[in-house]
Amino acid sequence: MPKKPAPKKTVPKKTTKKTVKKATPKKTKVLCISHKEDADGISSAALVRQAFGGDSILVDYPGQMEALRDAADDEKLKSLFVCDLGLSKKTQDEFISLMSTLRKNKVTVTYIDHHDIDPKVIKSLKRIKVKIIHDVGECTAVHVYNTFKSKLDDHATFVAACAAISDYMEDRPIGEKLLRMYDRDLAMINSTMLTYNIKGRQKNPDFLLELVKHLADSKFPHDLPDFFAYAQLQAAKNAEMIPKVKKGMTVLKNLAHMEVLDSGAGAAVNCVLGLSGKDVGVAYKERVDYGNYAISVRGSADCKVHLGKIVNSLSADLGGSGGGHGRACGAVVPKPKMRQFITELNKKIG
CATH class of the missing domain: 3.10.310.30 (Diaminopimelate Epimerase; Chain A, domain 1)
Structure with missing residues (x-):
């Protein structure tokens, strides 16, 4: 009998695993990190919020580097504003490093301040294309107003004027011009109340963030509930x-x-x-x-x-x-x- 042909061996086809690329998070987030301990920092955050929207993080000087480290790790961050947070010899090198990381991650960074800074730091920041708005001649909120006034409403002038008073800079060219637009007593009492409420409520971050939103919504400080009463308590403590x-x-x-x-x-x-x-x-x-x-x-x-x-x-x-x-x-x-x-x-x- 003729031999039956041997059955053909079936060789399983090799399956190539498709590599699925991890989707890169879309960069949409706008963030302002600003000084929480005075009216200049709070007002700066409010004006940035009015001009660009986004979120605010309020910090003291020791807390600014931790906030910046978190920002550098945020894959959704698109734009960062750093306001009224001066640099020291201890922090400036890490600050430049973090700014470099943010720029490599294609985050636009704007640094707005009026404290004394080492010129070498400014040069390093400009080299990595961080936008610098810096002049010791006016307070930070006035710089924010003057730079972005086309994006701000008329009430922003009052917010900036109050910040100038609180920083003892209402006699500077732009600050003085803004203050002249209002009754001086109205601006002075609102600035004083801002200072007392901010200084006295440092352990209440929710209030400070609510204050930023309040000012960004073009409302007077004196419109906040209990603002006068709390300022009165602080005045008594100071006395x-x-x-x-x-x-x-x-x-x-x-x-x-x-x-x-x-x-x-x-x-x-x-x-x-x-x-x-x-x-x-x-x-x-x-x-x-x-x-x-x-x-x-x-x-x-x-x-x-x-x-x-x-x-x-x-x-x-x-x-x-x-x-x-x-x-x-x-x-x-x-x-x-x-x-x-x-x-x-x-x-x-x-």
Whole structure:
């Protein structure tokens, strides 16, 4: 019998797995990171929100780098505005690095500020195409208004004017022009209420964000519920501070200083400056959870040195950070270095 042909072997076909590319999240998010401790930072965030929409994150100086790290990791971020957050020697290198990461991720970045900055930092930021709006001659909110006024409504002038008053810059060319548009007393009382409410509600982030939205919606500060009442409470607390400062401050050759226990350092420092008769006043409060001191420094009109530059360098040398304006600045230094900070500052301004 003829042999049956052997059955053909069936070789299974190789299946090629298709590589599915992970969809890149669409960049749509607009974010403003701004200073939470004064009316200038809050007003800046409000004006950015009115002009561009988006979200706001409010931080103090020690918290700004953490917020920027989170922003650098946000794949949906399209545009970032950083407002009223000065840089120190301790933070400026990381700041440039994070800005570089954001730019590589095709995020547009606008940095708006009026604190003293190392010119090398500005040059580095311009090199990576970060938009810089920086001038120590006006407050940050005025810069925001002046740069984006075509995108803002008429009420934005009032918001910027109040910020200028709160930063003692209402006599500058643009700030003075904006203030002239309104009854001065109306602007002054709203600016004062803003300052008292912001300073007194630092532990209430929901209120601060609601305030940003309120101002962005072109509403007066005095329209907020309980705004007057809360400002009155803060005014009373500040008045109670006067005898405490008289009793508790220490007067050195070139400055007066005081540790604050039951209020913020910023609320006490002007009392220390004025009541001491010195050209420089310093107030500081321990941040127990962080093991450091928050320091506020103020200078009189007769102060001959740039306090912001001195404090920036000194705080960095002591393992902290700080800086600011010529006659108004702040710092954070480790608790064991607080006494040395006072001693060295007294020497440097002599």
